[in-house]
Amino acid sequence: MLLDLPKMEEIQIKNGSAKIKFDEFNQRVKILSFKGDLEDLMNQLTVYENKCTIGKIFSIIPKEDIDVYKSQGFIIEAKIDQFLNGQPAYFLSKFLTSKRKTSMHLPEEEEVLIRSREYISEDYINPTYEQYTIRDVRKEDADELAKLYDEVFETYPSPLNNSTYIQFAMDHNVFFKVAVYENKIVSAASADTDPINLNAEITDCATSKSFTGHGLIGRLIFELEKDLKTRNYKVLYSTARAISTGMNIVFAKHDYVYGGRLINHCHICGQLENMNIWCKVF
Known part of the structure; x- marks a missing residue:
């Protein structure tokens, strides 16, 4: 059995569902896709925050989804042109602790x-x-x-x-x-x-x-x-x-x-x- 692999999960949320990758080793959750209420998804993800020191939630998204993520406290960290089959993609993250968003270097x-x-x-x-x-x-x-x-x-x-x-x-x-x-x-x-x-x-x-x-x-x-x-x-x-x-x-x-x-x-x-x-x- 492989150890330390991120776990893929599907979560039911208001008006839809979401797929996430729970990565305990890197103490983060990646939102792979969602359709529905992002606020409900974020509320459900607090379960991971409370049980295993998850400090960061991130997603790679098209431009049209940026405002929805920003409304839930995400910030843009990076951009890659043509990432999504020729369209640009944005790396957005939400930090759950002040320590996780602080860099000393x-x-x-x-x-x-x-x-x-x-x-x-x-x-x-x-x-x-x-x-x-x-x-x-x-x-x-x-x-x-x-x-x-x-x-x-x-x-x-x-x-x-x-x-x-x-x-x-x-x-x-x-x-x-x-x-x-x-x-x-x-x-x-x-x-x-x-x-x-x-x-x-x-x-x-x-x-x-x-x-x-x-x-x-x-x-x-x-x-x-x-x-x-x-x-x-x-x-x-x-x-x-x-x-x-x-x-x-x-x-x-x-x-x-x-x-x-x-x-x-x-x-x-x-x-x-x-x-x-x-x-x-x-």
């Missing part, structure tokens, strides 16, 4: 963002390698890949240190690229695809500590992009730790545009952290 994160935006994609050339093999992940790689994620991250928003979960993800529209050195996986990245809305999240980027600084993540992103273009995806996006200079620079180099910041959004590297949204329209 905004000055440092703004410095990271300024430095990242100084990089111009036209000046960047993806490295070529003789010593590394870049390839797709196979099911039999799951154990080795799980060990890489366990080495790199103290905690991660999804249980990628679990090989069974990696195989589960591969069966549910996630595909991985890896860099291999002397028959050992030393770097990995994935694309979590939405075939209906034709968007894909570039995520799960990790490089073994002994191989950082070689541009491997950038090359893996480049290879993922090539595959996604052939599948007619319209937009790619990623959430990068706002305090991580390296990952934010990687996306800036690859012509991704900053779309906003999600406050205290993911439990990663041992704590809740802010995540920068980067997006790229084909």
Whole structure:
């Protein structure tokens, strides 16, 4: 049985119903869809707030739904163009505690963002390698890949240190690229695809500590992009730790545009952290 997976639920509300994803590990609830009375839904979600330290409710919505969400205390944190099958999407969040909406590292994160935006994609050339093999992940790689994620991250928003979960993800529209050195996986990245809305999240980027600084993540992103273009995806996006200079620079180099910041959004590297949204329209 898989552990720590968000739980999908359908809730009956006034004049309709809603689908939510309850994510206890990241202490948040995502509203996947709703039709009916949003105020009634918010009242019902207080059950989660009271029983298990949920501090944030968020949703990704079209422009026409913004006013309804704002009336219930949501704020806009980010925007991605063409996210919903060619139409823009907005990331809105409601913070249930003052602690959850407070960030102590905004000055440092703004410095990271300024430095990242100084990089111009036209000046960047993806490295070529003789010593590394870049390839797709196979099911039999799951154990080795799980060990890489366990080495790199103290905690991660999804249980990628679990090989069974990696195989589960591969069966549910996630595909991985890896860099291999002397028959050992030393770097990995994935694309979590939405075939209906034709968007894909570039995520799960990790490089073994002994191989950082070689541009491997950038090359893996480049290879993922090539595959996604052939599948007619319209937009790619990623959430990068706002305090991580390296990952934010990687996306800036690859012509991704900053779309906003999600406050205290993911439990990663041992704590809740802010995540920068980067997006790229084909």
